[in-house]
Amino acid sequence: MAQYRGTGIDSNQMNAVVITRPGAPEVLQLQKRLRPQPKENEVLIRIYAAGVNRPDVFQRKGSYPPPPGVSRDIPGLEIAGIIEKCGVAVTNLKKGDAVCALLSGGGYAEFAAVNAGQCLPIPHGFDFIQAASLPETVFTVWHNVFQRGGLKENEHFLVHGGGSGIGITAIQLAKAFGAKVFATAGTDEKCAECVVIGADRCINYKNQDFEYELKNEGVDVILDMIGGDYISKNVRLLREDGRLVFINTMKGSKQKPGDELDFGLVMKKRLTISGSMLRSRDAHFKQILTQDICRHVWPVLEEGKFKPVVFTQFPMCEASLAHQLMESSEHFGKIILTNTW
Numbered sequence: 001m002a003q004y005r006g007t008g009i010d011s012n013q014m015n016a017v018v019i020t021r022p023g024a025p026e027v028l029q030l031q032k033r034l035r036p037q038p039k040e041n042e043v044l045i046r047i048y049a050a051g052v053n054r055p056d057v058f059q060r061k062g063s064y065p066p067p068p069g070v071s072r073d074i075p076g077l078e079i080a081g082i083i084e085k086c087g088v089a090v091t092n093l094k095k096g097d098a099v100c101a102l103l104s105g106g107g108y109a110e111f112a113a114v115n116a117g118q119c120l121p122i123p124h125g126f127d128f129i130q131a132a133s134l135p136e137t138v139f140t141v142w143h144n145v146f147q148r149g150g151l152k153e154n155e156h157f158l159v160h161g162g163g164s165g166i167g168i169t170a171i172q173l174a175k176a177f178g179a180k181v182f183a184t185a186g187t188d189e190k191c192a193e194c195v196v197i198g199a200d201r202c203i204n205y206k207n208q209d210f211e212y213e214l215k216n217e218g219v220d221v222i223l224d225m226i227g228g229d230y231i232s233k234n235v236r237l238l239r240e241d242g243r244l245v246f247i248n249t250m251k252g253s254k255q256k257p258g259d260e261l262d263f264g265l266v267m268k269k270r271l272t273i274s275g276s277m278l279r280s281r282d283a284h285f286k287q288i289l290t291q292d293i294c295r296h297v298w299p300v301l302e303e304g305k306f307k308p309v310v311f312t313q314f315p316m317c318e319a320s321l322a323h324q325l326m327e328s329s330e331h332f333g334k335i336i337l338t339n340t341w
């Protein structure tokens, strides 16, 4: 594994990237903070790499506040690193273990304290950067596509935003578990890359209508982060007993006038409409989800059926550039921050 070193500042202190006020990427600034101390069920992780996720951008803009008890101004939902210290009640992990972990915030820093139940071993063959790309998207996709959506072998699956961190994870996991996979993305290049990583077909939503293109195929499960006019299109496209799962509504959570959602179709086709937000779920839920993922998803990663797609990496001190890139939507896959200050 690659090694990264911190700056060797006072042992009670650490570097952190802080949201200094709601606003543009430049509001992300480097500050010194006190190192967190692990509570009895937590471990302190020395962070080697942290994933950047779209919710971090929403938090930076002030529209996605962290849940109570979480760092108010240090973003970051996923990390990989080495355990530095264990809380007194932690029995399953020890100092020196290499792990990746799901956080509710605080990942853009040199250290983070996290519930031991939200840590997973770094999969064999993965480095810290690749491992840091996993937790937020794998947890979100596993819960929403497989647990809520109940995707099964040979079913048809559609993910919107196929080139996003969520998209590349959903495509690969759905394929690995035997589904026929469709995606949408905003450029022909992204569509081609979605096919390379496992999509059977990807539709460029800028010049094709996904509902029209897929109506002869039909879809059993849709993972939607777009909302807006996609809502009624999704409902029309779903097969009988289909499942529509929302993880965001970037084009709005309400229908536009004249594009009403036909609930008659929900009855007629016996559809299930669901959705969830991961960050605000409690530690018990996340611990059970971690165990389920360790059992079902980690073997898929280690068998090589899922390859991390890291688009690029930035030193932690250039987090504002990472946010600029994410907001441009020019990336395909994940953007990672490394522990260089």
Ligand SMILES: NC(=O)c1ccc[n+]([C@@H]2O[C@H](COP(=O)([O-])OP(=O)(O)OC[C@H]3O[C@@H](n4cnc5c(N)ncnc54)[C@H](OP(=O)(O)O)[C@@H]3O)[C@@H](O)[C@H]2O)c1
Pocket (backbone or CB within 6 Å): 052, 053, 054, 055, 136, 140, 160, 161, 162, 163, 164, 165, 166, 167, 184, 185, 186, 187, 190, 205, 225, 226, 246, 247, 248, 249, 250, 276, 277, 278, 279, 326, 329, 330, 331, 333
């Ligand atoms: N509910 C939860 O628990 C949860 C957890 C994590 C993430 N999320 C959500 O999941 C989404 C993806 O997150 P991420 O971190 O993976 O983001 P990301 O990598 O920044 O990707 C967002 C993507 O959306 C695509 N997009 C925008 N408009 C689109 C449209 N009309 N049709 C299809 N694609 C479109 C953009 O690519 P194009 O160039 O293709 O437009 C962009 O790549 C975000 O909305 C985030 O808030 C939810």
